[in-house]
Amino acid sequence: MTAPKLWKLVPALLACCVFGLAYGKLPPLNDDQKAKAAEAKAKADEAAKKDAEALGKSQDRATDNYKRARTVKTSTTAPVKKP
Numbered sequence: 001m002t003a004p005k006l007w008k009l010v011p012a013l014l015a016c017c018v019f020g021l022a023y024g025k026l027p028p029l030n031d032d033q034k035a036k037a038a039e040a041k042a043k044a045d046e047a048a049k050k051d052a053e054a055l056g057k058s059q060d061r062a063t064d065n066y067k068r069a070r071t072v073k074t075s076t077t078a079p080v081k082k083p
Contacts, residue, residue: 029037
């Protein structure tokens with residue numbers, strides 16, 4: 001089956017449009033936009049730092065709970081005495 005010429009042309013046009021949009025450049029940032037971007041980056045860095053600390057604390061708690069539960073299980077088992 002042969003496709004109409006229009007259906008052969010549509011993918012080529014779409015590819016050209018996508019290439020044109022991807023190749024276009026954004027205008028440079030002005031001073032206000034640079035300051036806002038730096039402030040947003042600082043806030044994101046602080047939030048990431050707090051999240052990392054919280055994750056570390058929760059991992060420490062989980063490790064402590066695991067160790068505590070493991071020692072309780074092993075310490076409660078008494079050796080069997082033979083008569």
